[in-house]
Amino acid sequence: MIRAPVQVDVLVAGAGPAGSATAALLAQAGYSVLAVDRAAFPRDKACSEYMSPEAVRILDRLGVVPALESAGAVDLAGMQLTGPSGATLHGKFSLGAHPAFRPTGLSVSRRILDTELVARARAAGAVVLERTRVEELLYDGGAVAGAVVRDCAGQRRSLRARLTVGADGLRSVVARRIGRRTWGRLHRLAFVAHVAPVRGMSSSAELHVGAAGYVGLNRISPDQTNVAIVVPSDRAGPARSGIEPFFWNMLGEFPGVRERVEAGEIVRPILATGPFAAWSSRVSTDGALLVGDAADFFDPFTGDGIYSALRGAELVAETAIVALSRPGPVTARSLAGYARRRRRVFAGKWIMERATGYAMHFPRLFDHAVARLGRREDMAHTVIGVAGGFVPARAVLNPVFLARMVL
Numbered sequence: 001m002i003r004a005p006v007q008v009d010v011l012v013a014g015a016g017p018a019g020s021a022t023a024a025l026l027a028q029a030g031y032s033v034l035a036v037d038r039a040a041f042p043r044d045k046a047c048s049e050y051m052s053p054e055a056v057r058i059l060d061r062l063g064v065v066p067a068l069e070s071a072g073a074v075d076l077a078g079m080q081l082t083g084p085s086g087a088t089l090h091g092k093f094s095l096g097a098h099p100a101f102r103p104t105g106l107s108v109s110r111r112i113l114d115t116e117l118v119a120r121a122r123a124a125g126a127v128v129l130e131r132t133r134v135e136e137l138l139y140d141g142g143a144v145a146g147a148v149v150r151d152c153a154g155q156r157r158s159l160r161a162r163l164t165v166g167a168d169g170l171r172s173v174v175a176r177r178i179g180r181r182t183w184g185r186l187h188r189l190a191f192v193a194h195v196a197p198v199r200g201m202s203s204s205a206e207l208h209v210g211a212a213g214y215v216g217l218n219r220i221s222p223d224q225t226n227v228a229i230v231v232p233s234d235r236a237g238p239a240r241s242g243i244e245p246f247f248w249n250m251l252g253e254f255p256g257v258r259e260r261v262e263a264g265e266i267v268r269p270i271l272a273t274g275p276f277a278a279w280s281s282r283v284s285t286d287g288a289l290l291v292g293d294a295a296d297f298f299d300p301f302t303g304d305g306i307y308s309a310l311r312g313a314e315l316v317a318e319t320a321i322v323a324l325s326r327p328g329p330v331t332a333r334s335l336a337g338y339a340r341r342r343r344r345v346f347a348g349k350w351i352m353e354r355a356t357g358y359a360m361h362f363p364r365l366f367d368h369a370v371a372r373l374g375r376r377e378d379m380a381h382t383v384i385g386v387a388g389g390f391v392p393a394r395a396v397l398n399p400v401f402l403a404r405m406v407l
Contacts, residue, residue, distance in 0.1 A: 005127065008032040009324055011146055011161035012126075013134045013174050016045070016110075017306050018292025019167030020117035020128075021313035024062055027124035029321050034159060035126055036149050038133040041118050045110035046192040046271035048303045049226045050076065050205055050218050052388030053093050053100035055307035058314060060101070064116045071116070072221040073108035077203040079303070079384050084209050084363040087371035091384025092204070095377075100390045107205070107220045109194070113306070134168060137177045143286035143329055144178065163320055163330045164288045167309075170273070172294035175280045184277030186357050187233040188213065190300055191247050194268040198225040199260040205303065209360055212253045214301065217261075227251075227261055230300060233275050243270050276300065277357075283342060284319075284335040291316050295342070298353040301360075302387040308346065311389065315341045348393020352386060365406075372405050379404065 010026050012019045015037035023035040051059070059065050078092035094103035118128055131152035138146040138158055146160035166174025175181055198217060205218040213231035220226050229250050239246040247270050251258040279296035283289065292309040315338060323334040359366045373380045379401070385391030395401065 007160040008034045010163045011159055012165045012167055014167035015118050015128055018309035018313050020121045021310050022165050022316050023121040023126040024124040025317035027126040033126040036129045036132040040130045042111045042115040046273035047110045048216055048228055048300050049107055049220050050303035051306050052105045053102050054389035055310055056106050057101035058310040062120050064120050067116050068108050071112045073106045074219050076105035076107045080204050080206045082208045083367035083370035085367040087367045089370050089374035089380040091380040095381040096385030096391045097382045097395050098391045107218050109220050134173045144288035166290040166294040167292050169293045170278055175290050175294045178285045178288050179280050179282035182279055186277045187275040188230050189233050189236045189274035190228050190230045191270055191272050192228040193266050193270045194224050195227050195261055195264040196224045196267045197264045199263045201225055208254045208257055210254050215254050215257055284338050286332045287330050289316055299357045301356055307389045369405050
């Protein structure tokens, strides 16, 4: 039984990539950190399990890349996209408009990634309590002052903290308590399987867009591939009667994909997640910050969810280290720079995500843009670099690039 302190500098709700990275960075800075998560690690998680070179940069900073590679992580060269009518583009990280941290990203199961990040947080000095969930926030004079948590035995306790970080995912308790949680119109759900093997996989991930949604293929080990189907929620009703028959039926709507996947075997039960397109009206308040999916998550199409979580953790640490260094309560004013940092880093990504997500509703236009990018390889590499976070969004979001893409 881990003896947890009842008062710390920082309480982190959630120990996925965003929460564990936040805990590790703040513990390294000398603060007392306690993280709680409802799961027990190692655990499986529905995710694309795709990491760009920029995500690898942060993992390298945390010191976990050697362990991930030893556990079977595979190099990721880039992304190949196939449009509704068969147009294709292939973008490679190594050929982007700006140099990446390294020529390749990484792919590895969340079961491995999350376990290594939790271990890193503990090695940095953070206490991590598993099978423990946040039930309610504590307040002091209107400011967040920690949380009431409950462990797997049903025991409740109050944990007080100068700063509480909500890293507790799409259905974040912290986010719902500190502001309004908004859900967008694109109600999509993802169904994710691990299949061994899938025929014809290369060192690049694949996205196949169709009328029913899209499917992603991404090698996560030498012999296993992550297969993720993302569909509108109004198409997902039959999954209630049997998730595996639904999975195979939806795959049949993507010519050439089902045949490749059927050659293998599902080696992990299919997991579902969503709906997506969720964001919080505020990401900071007196005594609290949000990071990762608790702050926002639009759609898994760009495959950058892990990068966003890790980069968000860096922004939390930059903000919190300064705020915690001052005596007294951590105020909203001392945390205000966090929202500005997020806008500066993620604004271009947000625009790209929404433009791509809604463009799929116009198959001819989408396919035309993919075909144009496919014929101009330098542009394809740039788009994939922007999605991966190491090429500035202005390289795509400018009149010249956009005109070349559609005209």
